Amino acid sequence: MLLGLLAVAGCAEERVLRGVQHLTQTPYDAYLTALRGARLDETALGRTWIMAGVAAVATPLAIESPYQEVGYLDPREVTARAYFIRLQQGQRLDVQIAVHAGDSSRVFVDLFEVPDDSTDNLRHVAIADSANRLVVEAREPLTYILRMQPELLRGGRYTLDIVVDASLGFPVAGRSNAAVQSLFGAEREGGRRSHEGVDIFAPRGTPVLAISSGYVARIDETNLGGKVIWVRDAHRNQAYYYAHLDQQLVSANTRVEAGDTLGLVGNTGNARSTPSHLHFGIYATRRAVDPYPYIQDMPDTPLELAADTSRLGSWARVTASTAFLRYSPNPRSEKLGELPRHTALRVVAGSGSWYRVALPDGTGGFVLAHQIEDAFEPLRSRAVAAGVPVRGQATSAAVPIDSVSVASHLPVFGEFGDYLGVTSPSGRTGWIEAME
16 A cells, blocks of 8 residues: 555656656656565665655645755665655756765655645656756646655765746847736636636747747738737647737748747737737637746845755754754745754754755754754763663664663753663663653
8 A cells, every 4th residue: 555655657648758767667656676685675774665665645744936956865864755745837957966076876756746736646746867966847736745755774974956937938039037027817808708828928029039949830810819829839748829020921731849939929809908918828629728837037046055964964952042943944934843952863964054964763854054053962871771772763663782881970962851861881872761
């Protein structure tokens, strides 16, 4: 049942532009098959790796584009990370993961579509290419989960870049978002009809451009649109409508490429009494869709990394009286919890002025970097009786990784609920119950 979440859904709809392969078996699945062939799925380590992949897609953290994360995948631990991303119809998702020099880890990068914002029925839609890049377009408003997971006992530092942008070019030369002054759905003729496109204002004679490759399906002149051009994009199965042109500079049935000049901005048709502009529309399966997300220029430069990446992979602790654990690196995002002073956490990535952290119970989120400190120096020491187990996680169900053979004083580097983070006599980091 759980492994079913990770299966490829066969032939997905063609919404992928490049950098993505549709295979009957993904590299992740091939690796999983290899684990089973070696019977490693029957070991605790193998089972943990499988469940880490499932748990990651069930509990992703949200990000907003443009997003950059510098992180660390600890080869000593089994880990997977997932990111929750929303796209509007017509937007493009571009993901690039760079594994830093000297780190030879193979990282599996998989993209899942989330129907109805529920992780109960995920659909696998894409994998990254050999250069760890993945580019997809959303043909409808969609939510995705991006998962990255290294092979067993492999890891290292990486940089993850996620950018959401328009999937098509802008249709008026030298213009941008500010020139769009009438949006899709606006009332026309006293509410008798709605605006099936956007109006982009520019001086008469400004070049009107093809926003993608395609062919000119029709050249026409109508009472409503004046001089119009229809361009058919067979790859995306949609048509582009350019209206109110002053001149049409292409012929029907000719091939055009993105950036080619189709005509010139004017105010023909029912726009004779308005300033010159291009009415631009997109029709998918003969239905008008909002063209703005297809052409809207979006920011593509992430916030500069201010968090100290020397902490990656290390234990740290909260220094503020209370730090908020958040769903995304945004002070207005959902609070996942409140972390009191001295709460121990592991820094796994940095983004802007935030750390992505993992808590001792396996949960995680984002914390402001200035609210934590290194945990190298102990808070205090704790007297511990002989025979007390030191556990791998801060829970009674966690497997002991060490024990105290004789009564000792152990250095305490942090706290978490009813547990203390300590360094065992043999030098291992673990957890003991505070009331021991």
